[in-house]
Amino acid sequence: MMLNITLIGYGKMGKMIASLAEQHGCKVKSIIDPHQEGCEKEIREDLLGEVCIDFTQPQSVLENIKKVAAVGKHMVVGTTGWNKYEDEVRKIVEANNIGLVFGANFSIGMNIFNRIVRYAASLCDKFPIYDVCGWEMHHNQKADSPSGTAIQLAETIISQSSTKETAIYDRLNRPINKSELHFASLRGGSEPGWHNIIFDSENDTIELSHHVRSRACFATGALKAAQWISVHKGMYSFNQMMEDLLC
Ligand SMILES: NC(=O)c1ccc[n+]([C@@H]2O[C@H](COP(=O)([O-])OP(=O)(O)OC[C@H]3O[C@@H](n4cnc5c(N)ncnc54)[C@H](O)[C@@H]3O)[C@@H](O)[C@H]2O)c1
Structure with a gap:
């Protein structure tokens, strides 16, 4: 069965993930990006698939996680540069009983x-x-x-x-x-x-x-993470997910 996903951020990475989603068993239910034409402008509960994949910018990521967690959806966060919020994000993930995979490099x-x-x-x-x-x-x-x-x-x-x-x-x-x-x-x-x-x-x-030859290598890892986190709860680094897949 296809996994319904939402893309938050439709820049270089969001577009690459959209183009590869079906090959990896994922169906793009919605795309949210206030700065890209044709995309939804904000996160709303009715738009979200089972897993939301965030490739946006460091300043946006904490707010996005709060909004997605509040409605109990799982997340894959590929955006980099937000490490200082890691403890806060862990508390949000636990309080809302969701799953979240994050990593600076999904290759x-x-x-x-x-x-x-x-x-x-x-x-x-x-x-x-x-x-x-x-x-x-x-x-x-x-x-x-x-x-x-x-x-x-x-x-x-x-x-x-x-x-x-x-x-x-x-x-x-x-x-x-x-x-x-x-x-x-x-x-x-x-x-x-x-x-x-x-x-x-x-x-x-x-x-x-x-x-890296193409961003497809990050997109493939992000889609694999979406499938994996759809059946896990808690906060995991991409490396922890890989440990699980390797054993
Ligand atoms: N983890 C990985 O493997 C990996 C790989 C490549 C890039 N990245 C990181 O992912 C992020 C995005 O990279 P990119 O190359 O796609 O950047 P990009 O600039 O091409 O795209 C970012 C998009 O996010 C949108 N955006 C900004 N704030 C938003 C918000 N609040 N809600 C929705 N959309 C919002 C912007 O309008 C833009 O279209 C960067 O932080 C980059 O370092 C991570």
Whole structure:
């Protein structure tokens, strides 16, 4: 049976999800976006499908979650840059007994990449000849910098490192302290998402790269998350959902 979904935000990601929905067993019941022609202008109970997928902007996401939770519908939140509200959102999800999956990167490939980086970081940490750093590049419309994915990758590397304690995302014209992991962010062109991790020694370099070819990779993960959360309650990261699917 098809799952009825509502798209909140009909920009680049909303449009991609709409185009792939049926392939993933989802039917788009409604699309809400106050700034796009032909879309519903606000969240109303009668418009909502069983799961609402939010790809909007950081300033809108908390209000959207409150409105959807108030009518007991489940959510997939792909919008990035709202981490400071995470505790508040968790309380809203629990109080309204709904399910919510969130994540800075809904790419299944990136989730696997993160696991590979974790393993590589744990191996290289045993050999002090290797230092580690990273960079990411996204299109020039992206609102946040560094990307949420860069922050996640940096946390993964630090969790496996006996020398790196913090990450810095900008050098601020000062030398890198050895206890800092340097992660650079580039913004330009139309790049949908490119993350590189480099383990470097005097004699060789190990370079791990995840390069998004199209936004379809995020949309596929978001639709998979919609199916999964339709039968779960509580707040889960995309990674927690992947753990469940992998076991
Ligand atoms: N989690 C992931 O895998 C992933 C992947 C790509 C992008 N993103 C994030 O998703 C978000 C959207 O990305 P995009 O590339 O589609 O952006 P976009 O700018 O192309 O589209 C955003 C749309 O949201 C609409 N919008 C803004 N406020 C709204 C509201 N209150 N209600 C309904 N619609 C509203 C805007 O009018 C716009 O059409 C960004 O935060 C981006 O960083 C996440």
